[in-house]
Amino acid sequence: xxxxxxxxxxxxxxxxxxxxxxxxxxxxxxxxxxxxxxxxxxxxxxxxxxxxxxxxxxxxxxxxxxxxxxxxxxxxxxxxxxxxxxxxxxxxxxxxxxxxxxxxxxxxxxxxxxxxxxxxxxxxxxxxxxxxxxxxxxxxxxxxxxxxxxxxxxxxxxxxxxxxxxxxxxxxxxxxxxxxxxxxxxxxxxxxxxxxxxxxxxxxxxxxxxxxxxxxxxxxxxxxxxxxxxxxxxxxxxxxxxxxxxxxxxxxxxxxxxxxxxxxxxxxxxxxxxxxxxxxxxxxxxxxxxxxxxxxxxxxxxxxxxxxxxxxxxxxxxxxxxxxxxxxxxxxxxxxxxxxxxxxxxxxxxxxxxxxxxxxxxxxxxxxxxxxxxxxxxxxxxxxxxxxxxxxxxxxxxxxxxxxxxxxxxxxxxxxxxxxxxxxxxxxxxxxxxxxxxxxxxxxxxxxxxxxxxxxxxxxxxxxxxxxxxxxxxxxxxxxxxxxxxxxxxxxxxxxxxxxxxxx
Amino acid sequence: xxxxxxxxxxxxxxxxxxxxxxxxxxxxxxxxxxxxxxxxxxxxxxxxxxxxxxxxxxxxxxxxxxxxxxxxxxxxxxxxxxxxxxxxxxxxxxxxxxxxxxxxxxxxxxxxxxxxxxxxxxxxxxxxxxxxxxxxxxxxxxxxxxxxxxxxxxxxxxxxxxxxxxxxxxxxxxxxxxxxxxxxxxxxxxxxxxxxxxxxxxxxxxxxxxxxxxxxxxxxxxxxxxxxxxxxxxxxxxxxxxxxxxxxxxxxxxxxxxxxxxxxxxxxxxxxxxxxxxxxxxxxxxxxxxxxxxxxxxxxxxxxxxxxxxxxxxxxxxxxxxxxxxxxxxxxxxxxxxxxxxxxxxxxx
Numbered sequence: 001x002x003x004x005x006x007x008x009x010x011x012x013x014x015x016x017x018x019x020x021x022x023x024x025x026x027x028x029x030x031x032x033x034x035x036x037x038x039x040x041x042x043x044x045x046x047x048x049x050x051x052x053x054x055x056x057x058x059x060x061x062x063x064x065x066x067x068x069x070x071x072x073x074x075x076x077x078x079x080x081x082x083x084x085x086x087x088x089x090x091x092x093x094x095x096x097x098x099x100x101x102x103x104x105x106x107x108x109x110x111x112x113x114x115x116x117x118x119x120x121x122x123x124x125x126x127x128x129x130x131x132x133x134x135x136x137x138x139x140x141x142x143x144x145x146x147x148x149x150x151x152x153x154x155x156x157x158x159x160x161x162x163x164x165x166x167x168x169x170x171x172x173x174x175x176x177x178x179x180x181x182x183x184x185x186x187x188x189x190x191x192x193x194x195x196x197x198x199x200x201x202x203x204x205x206x207x208x209x210x211x212x213x214x215x216x217x218x219x220x221x222x223x224x225x226x227x228x229x230x231x232x233x234x235x236x237x238x239x240x241x242x243x244x245x246x247x248x249x250x251x252x253x254x255x256x257x258x259x260x261x262x263x264x265x266x267x268x269x270x271x272x273x274x275x276x277x278x279x280x281x282x283x284x285x286x287x288x289x290x291x292x293x294x295x296x297x298x299x300x301x302x303x304x305x306x307x308x309x310x311x312x313x314x315x316x317x318x319x320x321x322x323x324x325x326x327x328x329x330x331x332x333x334x335x336x337x338x339x340x341x342x343x344x345x346x347x348x349x350x351x352x353x354x355x356x357x358x359x360x361x362x363x364x365x366x367x368x369x370x371x372x373x374x375x376x377x378x379x380x381x382x383x384x385x386x387x388x389x390x391x392x393x394x395x396x397x398x399x400x401x402x403x404x405x406x407x408x409x410x411x412x413x414x415x416x417x418x419x420x421x422x423x424x425x426x427x428x429x430x431x432x433x434x435x436x437x438x439x440x441x442x443x444x445x446x447x448x449x450x451x452x453x454x455x456x457x458x459x460x461x462x463x464x465x466x467x468x469x470x471x472x473x474x475x476x477x478x479x480x481x482x483x484x485x486x487x488x489x490x491x492x493x494x495x496x497x498x499x500x501x502x503x504x
Numbered sequence: 505x506x507x508x509x510x511x512x513x514x515x516x517x518x519x520x521x522x523x524x525x526x527x528x529x530x531x532x533x534x535x536x537x538x539x540x541x542x543x544x545x546x547x548x549x550x551x552x553x554x555x556x557x558x559x560x561x562x563x564x565x566x567x568x569x570x571x572x573x574x575x576x577x578x579x580x581x582x583x584x585x586x587x588x589x590x591x592x593x594x595x596x597x598x599x600x601x602x603x604x605x606x607x608x609x610x611x612x613x614x615x616x617x618x619x620x621x622x623x624x625x626x627x628x629x630x631x632x633x634x635x636x637x638x639x640x641x642x643x644x645x646x647x648x649x650x651x652x653x654x655x656x657x658x659x660x661x662x663x664x665x666x667x668x669x670x671x672x673x674x675x676x677x678x679x680x681x682x683x684x685x686x687x688x689x690x691x692x693x694x695x696x697x698x699x700x701x702x703x704x705x706x707x708x709x710x711x712x713x714x715x716x717x718x719x720x721x722x723x724x725x726x727x728x729x730x731x732x733x734x735x736x737x738x739x740x741x742x743x744x745x746x747x748x749x750x751x752x753x754x755x756x757x758x759x760x761x762x763x764x765x766x767x768x769x770x771x772x773x774x775x776x777x778x779x780x781x782x783x784x785x786x787x788x789x790x791x792x793x794x795x796x797x798x799x800x801x802x803x804x805x806x807x808x809x810x811x812x813x814x815x816x817x818x819x820x821x822x823x824x825x826x827x828x829x830x831x832x833x834x835x836x837x838x839x840x841x842x843x844x845x846x847x848x849x850x851x852x853x
Binding site: 304306325326329330335337342343344345346347348349353356357358360361364367368369371411 | 709710711712714715717718720721722724725726727728729730731732784787788789
């Protein structure tokens with residue numbers, strides 16, 4: 001790492017206050033050319049605020065920002081772009097109706113005289129993408145591409161715009177393991193060429209494989225900067241949460257009991273999931289792994305009745321009507337969908353009303369909600385599931401991602417279903433909340449529930465599940481248990497559909 | 505679970521400060537503070553400049569002339585909170601009013617005619633509701649279509665003629681209820697209050713009401729959490745149809761005749777009142793209380809213009825401008841452009 005070079009960007013003593021919270025408190029940070037710095041901390045620690053200040057989307061209340069050693073006011077994102085500061089976030093900023101080439105050169109289309117030079121655009125877009133080893137038709141509409149390819153086009157645009165500082169804000173959180181690895185490779189390549197990188201991610205392995213330094217924020221204060229990968233993960237986590245987190249995934253003390261969930265030839269109507277059969281016992285956690293598009297997401301949705309499906313699903317021997325979430329819930333299958341924003345949150349409602357939504361049929365008498373009981377239940381659930389909120393009446397969108405997720409999990413867990421299907425239960429959630437969620441899952445199984453967890457994070461599946469089913473091209477291709485539960489084995493099946501050594 | 509696993513100490517979250525009743529009122533009035541302040545300023549201004557304004561006679565006049573809008577707006581509040589919009593509401597009221605007039609004309613008894621009008625209102629609501637929730641056509645397309653169909657149906661029913669019901673005996677009970685008073689208080693005012701309170705209670709304290717909010721907030725989340733989306737959608741359009749029938753009874757009662765013609769500003773006034781009252785046009789937020797303020801605000805402005813001898817031709821201009829300004833202020837507040845958004849902190853990650 002080129003430590004002697006002058007920092008490309010330096011943030012000195014920056015503070016930012018929002019009504020009611022001090023989001024950043026005298027925080028300082030430097031990033032030098034060619035350096036990859038991980039910006040870490042729990043949700044709400046001020047990571048996004050700091051990256052927004054550097055990206056020109058927010059103005060600091062105190063402190064200064066220096067670019068190339070010169071005090072600079074980054075008044076808006078356009079100014080940041082002119083300085084070579086490019087932000088890549090989880091939410092893509094591509095225009096889905098335009099072609100790949102148009103997107104790569106958006107806002108700076110090369111011209112020949114007064115006319116846009118389409119031939120050059122296509123040729124240069126092809127060159128840029130080839131240089132990054134991205135194989136995609138430059139004439140394809142971006143909206144028709146997979147999320148992974150879209151993310152790579154976004155990176156190509158950033159790189160070709162002569163970025164000097166790349167800010168990655170949770171850029172990998174919607175990508176599969178494989179696509180993430182490719183993206184990180186691109187980032188490392190850029191750093192070698194002298195680009196400075198500031199990355200925010202909740203996935204520890206990513207930070208360890210990519211960053212040279214980790215800056216840790218806690219409650220808006222910069223707690224310290226440690227070298228990576230030499231700093232042990234436990235120490236980094238301790239800095240982030242300010243306390244010890246032992247036994248991250250937790251453990252449970254129970255022997256799987258009777259078969260609770262029986263799935264026979266379950267297939268999604270859209271064909272993304274081919275007929276699949278498996279069983280889950282009481283007290284058992286079964287993981288579902290696979291790449292994006294492998295059918296694992298459809299498996300969860302089909303079990304929860306969220307999408308039309310065929311086949312047979314039985315809970316405690318009783319058949320469940322497929323394709324109807326209300327019937328599935330009634331039969332005792334509690335589903336937590338993977339996309340919190342799209343399919344779980346009621347953004348205009350309070351924490352309390354978000355949580356009681358699912359309890360209403362059980363809670364109400366003759367269609368009337370007993371508000372006193374309701375308030376008490378909400379208070380109990382907020383405490384039991386560790387939702388951090390100043391009041392149950394607060395809008396749910398004002399909570400951090402981790403606390404939103406705990407509220408969403410709480411409303412389903414409080415139902416006491418015999419079967420739970422959880423899709424990406426810790427996506428976009430900080431380490432502290434993650435460990436709380438894992439503990440809740442362990443408790444759930446101890447009380448006899450059968451749990452199916454669908455996740456893109458293999459360490460999570462290995463840490464939690466008794467066995468893992470791996471999906472490949474729309475079907476379950478392998479079941480991995482015991483000593484075989486390793487990332488290499490799961491990855492091999494996920495990528496090729498089989499392992500060379502027999503897994504069981 | 506292992507003893508080593510540390511959970512955030514529950515003490516931190518166990519006892520969130522329970523906000524007092526007044527705090528709750530203040531907080532929930534956030535979206536209606538603007539219209540409430542505007543209404544108070546308007547009332548103070550008119551009380552000073554127009555001596556007639558604060559008389560009981562003028563106040564009962566405001567109530568009487570705005571009850572049709574209020575009833576329709578209460579129905580529309582349900583639809584808009586659920587994430588929809590009923591463009592056909594004024595046309596549906598014309599059909600139910602004509603049905604009522606024709607039933608009276610054909611010698612039906614008072615209550616048979618009223619029941620008939622309500623039944624027709626329900627039927628029109630079912631047409632909208634079934635097409636939207638079960639056939640799954642967009643509410644904009646369906647109600648734009650039925651707006652036109654109902655409008656022409658009302659004309660066809662009487663060949664475009666107004667039915668004069670004043671001298672029909674069966675009309676008397678409705679006439680008396682709509683225009684009568686007890687101890688100086690118009691029956692209509694009592695009815696309005698009861699209607700608003702019942703509607704507010706239904707939205708707040710029933711599983712149906714919660715479902716309406718959930719639907720407008722996030723349809724997919726509502727569906728996945730066991731809300732019967734189709735039935736709830738059908739129900740809000742049934743309520744809107746019923747509201748159209750009740751509104752038309754009030755209208756016929758006041759005019760002593762059933763007219764197939766539709767006041768072209770009625771639909772806009774109804775929707776504007778709901779939106780000015782702080783109900784989100786995207787659904788999921790708002791309430792009947794705000795709608796009452798919205799109706800009063802527009803009604804008082806109208807009254808003020810009349811008292812000040814301003815041409816009624818200005819009515820549409822005023823309503824439209826007020827609507828856009830009110831919604832724009834709401835948008836500005838939500839985006840934090842106005843600094844008085846108390847305690848609103850953006851969620852940072």
